[in-house]
Amino acid sequence: MIILVNLIILLLVPFLMAGVIKKTKAFWGGRKGASIFQPLYDFVKLIKKDFVISRTTSAIFKIAPVIQIASVLFAAMFVPLAYGSTFLNVSAGLIIFAYTLSLGKFASLISAMDTGSSFEGMGASREACFTAIVEPAFFMLIASIMALTGTTTFDSLRNILANAGSYGILIIIFAAVVLFIMILIEGSRVPVDDPATHLELTMIHEVMILDNSGSDLALFSWANGIKMLLLSSLIAFMVIPAGLNEWLSIGLYLLIMFIISVLIGTIESAMARFRMSHVFEFVFVMSSFALVVLSLVVARMFGG
Amino acid sequence: MFIKTKNNTKINLSDIPVLKIGELREEIIKENKRPVAFFGKDWGNGRVRLFVVLDNAPELLVSSALFEADEKSYECITNAIPAFHIFEREFYEQFGIKPLNHPWLKPVRLNQDEYEFFEMKGEEVHQVAVGPIHAGVIEPGHFRFMCNGEAVYHLEIMLGYQHRGVEDLMIKSPSNQLAESICGDSVIAYNTAYSQVMEILKDIKVSDKAQLIRKACLEMERAAIHIGDLGAIAGDIAYLMGASVFGATRTLVINTMLEFCGSRFGRGMVTVGGVDYDISEEMISKALKTFEKVEKDVDRMTQTMLKNSTVMSRLEKTGTVSQERAQEAGLVGMAARACGVDLDSRFDFPDKWNEELDIHKKPFHASGDVNSRFKLRYKEIKQSFSIIRKVFEKLSQYKNEPLFVQGGENAKDAFVISIVEGWRGEIVHIAMTDAAGNISRYKIKDPSFNNWYGLALAVRNNGVSDFPLCNKSHNLSYCGNDL
Numbered sequence: 001m002i003i004l005v006n007l008i009i010l011l012l013v014p015f016l017m018a019g020v021i022k023k024t025k026a027f028w029g030g031r032k033g034a035s036i037f038q039p040l041y042d043f044v045k046l047i048k049k050d051f052v053i054s055r056t057t058s059a060i061f062k063i064a065p066v067i068q069i070a071s072v073l074f075a076a077m078f079v080p081l082a083y084g085s086t087f088l089n090v091s092a093g094l095i096i097f098a099y100t101l102s103l104g105k106f107a108s109l110i111s112a113m114d115t116g117s118s119f120e121g122m123g124a125s126r127e128a129c130f131t132a133i134v135e136p137a138f139f140m141l142i143a144s145i146m147a148l149t150g151t152t153t154f155d156s157l158r159n160i161l162a163n164a165g166s167y168g169i170l171i172i173i174f175a176a177v178v179l180f181i182m183i184l185i186e187g188s189r190v191p192v193d194d195p196a197t198h199l200e201l202t203m204i205h206e207v208m209i210l211d212n213s214g215s216d217l218a219l220f221s222w223a224n225g226i227k228m229l230l231l232s233s234l235i236a237f238m239v240i241p242a243g244l245n246e247w248l249s250i251g252l253y254l255l256i257m258f259i260i261s262v263l264i265g266t267i268e269s270a271m272a273r274f275r276m277s278h279v280f281e282f283v284f285v286m287s288s289f290a291l292v293v294l295s296l297v298v299a300r301m302f303g304g
Numbered sequence: 305m306f307i308k309t310k311n312n313t314k315i316n317l318s319d320i321p322v323l324k325i326g327e328l329r330e331e332i333i334k335e336n337k338r339p340v341a342f343f344g345k346d347w348g349n350g351r352v353r354l355f356v357v358l359d360n361a362p363e364l365l366v367s368s369a370l371f372e373a374d375e376k377s378y379e380c381i382t383n384a385i386p387a388f389h390i391f392e393r394e395f396y397e398q399f400g401i402k403p404l405n406h407p408w409l410k411p412v413r414l415n416q417d418e419y420e421f422f423e424m425k426g427e428e429v430h431q432v433a434v435g436p437i438h439a440g441v442i443e444p445g446h447f448r449f450m451c452n453g454e455a456v457y458h459l460e461i462m463l464g465y466q467h468r469g470v471e472d473l474m475i476k477s478p479s480n481q482l483a484e485s486i487c488g489d490s491v492i493a494y495n496t497a498y499s500q501v502m503e504i505l506k507d508i509k510v511s512d513k514a515q516l517i518r519k520a521c522l523e524m525e526r527a528a529i530h531i532g533d534l535g536a537i538a539g540d541i542a543y544l545m546g547a548s549v550f551g552a553t554r555t556l557v558i559n560t561m562l563e564f565c566g567s568r569f570g571r572g573m574v575t576v577g578g579v580d581y582d583i584s585e586e587m588i589s590k591a592l593k594t595f596e597k598v599e600k601d602v603d604r605m606t607q608t609m610l611k612n613s614t615v616m617s618r619l620e621k622t623g624t625v626s627q628e629r630a631q632e633a634g635l636v637g638m639a640a641r642a643c644g645v646d647l648d649s650r651f652d653f654p655d656k657w658n659e660e661l662d663i664h665k666k667p668f669h670a671s672g673d674v675n676s677r678f679k680l681r682y683k684e685i686k687q688s689f690s691i692i693r694k695v696f697e698k699l700s701q702y703k704n705e706p707l708f709v710q711g712g713e714n715a716k717d718a719f720v721i722s723i724v725e726g727w728r729g730e731i732v733h734i735a736m737t738d739a740a741g742n743i744s745r746y747k748i749k750d751p752s753f754n755n756w757y758g759l760a761l762a763v764r765n766n767g768v769s770d771f772p773l774c775n776k777s778h779n780l781s782y783c784g785n786d787l
């Protein structure tokens with residue numbers, strides 16, 4: 001039952017989140033906006049379409065979307081979605097999760113390089129640069145939490161409160177900030193990237209999939225949505241208390257996904273995108289919040 | 305040896321001095337004035353006559369030189385006055401007479417394939433080429449960046465992919481419909497310039513009423529495009545609120561134009577001899593109410609944006625062109641004013657209305673960056689609305705004047721210049737007639753012709769991802785350049 005709910009969540013919620021973000025932006029922009037199901041319709045439309053493949057590309061380009069979606073779905077196996085249950089609850093789950101996502105990203109990077117387009121190379125270089133800064137920050141965060149709780153499974157996230165007492169609330173708040181910034185970066189949202197732009201020179205994620213069309217494009221957009229969902233799920237998992245009623249838990253989970261989407265949409269409406277050189281500084285903000293979490297954990301473990 | 309003339313004035317072709325090119329070159333360098341026009345005309349038997357118009361505000365200086373059939377080169381003027389660079393390139397391309405020692409004789413509109421772009425060597429340097437076919441629905445233009453990582457060292461812009469032959473069409477079948485199609489975002493400005501040229505040739509005295517209606521429409525065009533551009537700048541930095549609000553307010557202005565003349569962009573409003581549509585009192589009071597709301601919205605949104613730190617961090621110090629460079633490159637209009645080069649043909653070549661309506665130039669503190677162009681647009685929108693209000697007030701005094709005056713035959717052997725300040729800058733139309741009164745040469749100069757090079761300067765040492773912002777803040781015309 002829970003497995004089924006999780007599958008439905010994986011299939012639907014990424015698109016609904018995208019739909020809610022767009023609706024929020026439309027609301028702030030004084031427009032009516034498209035239905036929140038529009039991203040889902042787009043996905044169905046794209047998946048039915050044939051694709052065009054550039055003559056300059058090799059097999060890498062064809063296989064990359066599959067690797068990307070496969071790795072994201074595999075990473076999803078470790079993440080507790082609704083009711084905090086996972087498909088696979090193994091030790092070192094957090095680490096496998098992070099590196100499986102990286103594998104997918106690697107596939108999309110070399111696929112972008114494979115097209116031989118100067119735009120896509122530029123996008124790949126930007127994306128690789130962000131990843132290089134994001135990864136240590138993420139690991140600082142999860143390593144701190146794993147040290148605090150003494151386990152390497154995803155359960156360590158849920159046990160923060162139990163292990164850290166009053167420190168726990170602070171740790172959760174700062175960890176949520178880190179994860180939220182990571183959602184903005186990995187999901188290519190404003191102020192890091194602008195998913196709505198048509199200007200190739202300013203794009204990061206969008207420019208890497210310029211050559212992809214049809215079902216390949218659908219897979220990339222789905223993978224991107226799942227990535228945002230997974231990172232949001234980590235926040236939800238930290239917040240939702242264990243032992244709740246199943247349906248209440250699922251409801252709370254969906255509510256948190258909704259709140260995160262509205263928050264992202266509001267940020268996109270209220271602020272301009274950073275200058276490319278400032279984006280890196282913003283990514284370092286994530287590192288500094290991760291450091292705060294680390295120091296809180298150290299204070300808790302050794303300071304009292 | 306120059307003959308002095310004024311904007312919207314006819315001179316006889318025979319009164320224009322004919323010098324040797326060497327003499328003309330020396331005269332031009334001695335005057336050291338900004339070129340308004342510099343173009344050739346086929347003078348029969350393989351000869352080419354080169355005409356020069358210099359800006360000596362409020363006057364214009366006109367002179368010419370004759371190239372015999374065997375004279376195929378001359379010493380370039382660009383090395384002495386850099387603002388001539390684009391004019392000499394165009395002249396070379398159209399007549400094959402080579403300006404010697406020209407620093408950069410790059411094609412303007414033809415033979416793009418044969419041109420070798422500048423290339424930087426080095427392992428870290430990479431090229432990014434964009435266009436001429438773009439992702440958005442925009443006109444064709446090729447941009448080639450020499451980058452080191454995210455930093456742009458050099459941008460080359462190649463245009464001329466639309467071969468419409470406007471200047472030739474203007475000779476074959478001159479019409480208002482053609483004039484207003486030259487550049488679709490400056491319909492009123494182009495059509496006014498063309499109409500003024502024809503009116504002077506036909507010796508038509510346009511009624512005060514028609515003049516005022518033209519003036520109001522020109523300012524409405526300016527305000528509408530500027531508001532749209534503020535929105536586009538906001539859109540480029542992903543500031544959604546600005547894009548939505550400015551987009552919606554622009555619509556109010558162009559819809560008012562729709563009520564005036566049946567076209568949101570002012571097509572069909574201006575005609576040779578006057579205007580085709582009257583603006584009733586009822587329309588005026590409704591328009592004034594609309595503009596009041598528009599001004600309020602623009603005020604509020606601009607202030608909101610100028611107070612938003614994320615917005616300002618994108619606008620400030622992005623795409624800076626110094627006053628010195630702008631002057632040297634010969635930028636005109638809004639792009640030049642934003643760099644502190646004070647050129648505005650509304651005030652440089654004033655008509656009687658400036659005094660009668662009490663319109664004055666407003667000082668602007670320019671810094672040459674995107675922020676400066678943003679603020680200048682805002683300031684010009686405000687000024688346009690204030691002019692429109694004054695014009696509408698004055699209009700009631702001329703209720704019984706005709707909208708339209710019929711003209712006679714074209715003057716023979718005449719040379720007419722008309723300069724109109726469109727929202728981008730000076731739009732120059734020059735017509736010459738032959739002994740039968742037919743138009744024998746029609747020269748058009750769009751402000752973009754001067755300003756594209758300014759964009760290339762603006763991008764230097766900026767991030768490649770800031771190019772779209774620099775581009776949008778200039779918003780130059782491809783078709784105005786390509787003709």
